[in-house]
Amino acid sequence: MRSDANGNQFCALTVHAHPDDEASKGAPTFAMYAATGVRTVLVCCTGGEEGDLNNPSLKEPGMPFYGLDETSQRELLATMRPQELAKSVEIIGFHKTHMLGYRDSGMAESPENSNPECFHMADMDDATGRLVKIIRAEKPHVVVTYNDDHRGYPHPDHIKVHEISIRAFDRAGDPSWYPQAGPVWQPLKMYYSVWSRSRLTTIHEALMRLRGSSPYDENWFSRPNMDDRITTKMNIADYLWARSGALKAHATQVDENEPFWFGLSDDELAEVYPFEDWILAESCLENHKPSSENLEDDLFAGISESKYSFRS
Numbered sequence: 416m417r418s419d420a421n422g423n424q425f426c427a428l429t430v431h432a433h434p435d436d437e438a439s440k441g442a443p444t445f446a447m448y449a450a451t452g453v454r455t456v457l458v459c460c461t462g463g464e465e466g467d468l469n470n471p472s473l474k475e476p477g478m479p480f481y482g483l484d485e486t487s488q489r490e491l492l493a494t495m496r497p498q499e500l501a502k503s504v505e506i507i508g509f510h511k512t513h514m515l516g517y518r519d520s521g522m523a524e525s526p527e528n529s530n531p532e533c534f535h536m537a538d539m540d541d542a543t544g545r546l547v548k549i550i551r552a553e554k555p556h557v558v559v560t561y562n563d564d565h566r567g568y569p570h571p572d573h574i575k576v577h578e579i580s581i582r583a584f585d586r587a588g589d590p591s592w593y594p595q596a597g598p599v600w601q602p603l604k605m606y607y608s609v610w611s612r613s614r615l616t617t618i619h620e621a622l623m624r625l626r627g628s629s630p631y632d633e634n635w636f637s638r639p640n641m642d643d644r645i646t647t648k649m650n651i652a653d654y655l656w657a658r659s660g661a662l663k664a665h666a667t668q669v670d671e672n673e674p675f676w677f678g679l680s681d682d683e684l685a686e687v688y689p690f691e692d693w694i695l696a697e698s699c700l701e702n703h704k705p706s707s708e709n710l711e712d713d714l715f716a717g718i719s720e721s722k723y724s725f726r727s
């Protein structure tokens with residue numbers, strides 16, 4: 416078990432928008448922590464109700480979606496997504512999952528954005544309060560969330576995940592906020608996930624070399640490059656099975672034959688780009704300042720060594 420100077424087991428909490436986001440962003444990192452004595456917690460803000468069926472093979476004869484009309488397809492999807500999430504969580508090894516309890520808001524500018532139950536419409540302070548309550552109960556040292564640059568993927572639920580996470584990070588340790596939500600707890604570090612440009616370039620080049628084609632086109636390369644903000648590079652070569660396994664668990668969302676997800680095998684990926692990259696966005700540690708020139712290789716770096724006291 417890995418623990419801090421006060422004897423508390425290290426805990427990392429990650430906030431995601433939809434079932435399947437935990438598989439595509441950070442699954443190997445969290446699988447590694449779960450396997451090496453760190454408590455890992457997933458917060459999933461919506462049930463993914465607006466997701467489409469993205470796997471055409473499930474519509475073939477003998478498969479669950481064969482012959483279903485649009486309404487029945489949606490109903491079946493809604494029942495399958497929690498089961499898929501449970502399977503993915505088991506593979507990654509999360510010790511606990513919390514559903515924040517909102518409805519999927521659908522893609523940007525779809526009519527579902529204005530459903531009063533949806534995450535996008537949720538009052539910011541109420542939604543932040545739900546997350547603060549979970550943070551105070553779980554006591555994570557590290558919180559992981561989406562980054563602040565939404566140009567690459569402006570899904571309203573992903574934007575909201577970022578917005579409530581940055582507020583919850585500040586408010587969880589502040590007794591003037593949400594006095595009914597349990598004793599205060601100040602997480603020590605907050606990280607942003609990022610799909611680095613170097614990862615994209617390296618994987619694109621490997622696909623061209625090994626397969627002769629790549630799904631990464633102009634659109635992908637015109638996404639903002641945030642590589643100069645990366646502070647943390649983790650070698651997760653031995654845990655890539657968590658990414659591929661968890662993605663496949665979300666069978667309604669992920670097509671096993673889709674080169675975007677599975678163009679390279681785990682072994683090939685481990686050779687080409689065995690890393691996950693993170694941006695340290697907030698830190699309460701005074702003597703620990705990683706940067707793009709001085710990279711960390713562990714989200715808990717500096718915590719054991721640091722003397723810290725919680726805000727009160």
Ligand SMILES: [Zn+2]
Nearest residue numbers: 432433436573
């Ligand atoms: Zn999502």
